[in-house]
Amino acid sequence: MNSRVIICSIFILLMLMGVVSATSQYGSIDVYYNDEILPGKEVAKPTLKIGEPFKVRIEMTLNQTSTVFVQVCSLGGNFFEVKEGPSEFGKTFYIKSLDPGKHVFEWTLVPTDEWAGGSIPINFWYQINLIEEDEPAVKGEFTVAYCTISNEHYEGKIHTSEEQPVSETESSPTSASTPAFTLVGALSVIALVFALFRR
Numbered sequence: 001m002n003s004r005v006i007i008c009s010i011f012i013l014l015m016l017m018g019v020v021s022a023t024s025q026y027g028s029i030d031v032y033y034n035d036e037i038l039p040g041k042e043v044a045k046p047t048l049k050i051g052e053p054f055k056v057r058i059e060m061t062l063n064q065t066s067t068v069f070v071q072v073c074s075l076g077g078n079f080f081e082v083k084e085g086p087s088e089f090g091k092t093f094y095i096k097s098l099d100p101g102k103h104v105f106e107w108t109l110v111p112t113d114e115w116a117g118g119s120i121p122i123n124f125w126y127q128i129n130l131i132e133e134d135e136p137a138v139k140g141e142f143t144v145a146y147c148t149i150s151n152e153h154y155e156g157k158i159h160t161s162e163e164q165p166v167s168e169t170e171s172s173p174t175s176a177s178t179p180a181f182t183l184v185g186a187l188s189v190i191a192l193v194f195a196l197f198r199r
Helices: 003-017 182-198
Strands: 022-024 027-033 047-050 054-062 066-073 080-084 093-098 101-111 118-130 138-153
Touching (some): 054 066, 093 101
Antiparallel strands (some): 027 054, 054 101, 118 138
16 A cells, blocks of 8 residues: 555544544534534633523434433533523433434523632533433433633623633543544554654
């Protein structure tokens, strides 16, 4: 095989390493904060005013027809309000018999004054059941954003992005929340080094 083809293949694999946020045999999940993808285990860390809107989007790709349960949640309480989205904050959205393929769940949220002056996580919880199965095939929960809520009130001006994704450890009770391509990426780097030294 031509060494240029090997190098191009390795480069493509390395680019894909940080794209998938979670994966398993049942599918994969990509996570977005304000339309910016959060690769791997990165967590958005915005500073928000009371009432300042922001978006959490989940793109879930299913490998088989499934029953899906999803929700955005936190530590409890009325710390956030849903302006738009498939469910209220902390309430489960349930869909029976979702076909294989990509499904998008998006919430527009605003912080309330209940946690003003503090920091609090926004988590995404999910459960996937195979059709006609009561027990989950896979479930998990991880933090999308760790929000600092100021004491100031939002006045409707254009949103300026203050968030900077920072690597954090995800709370992941199952292997479904581990980043994809980790082993492939490591092997690709070794193959690249080997190919370069063979020349």
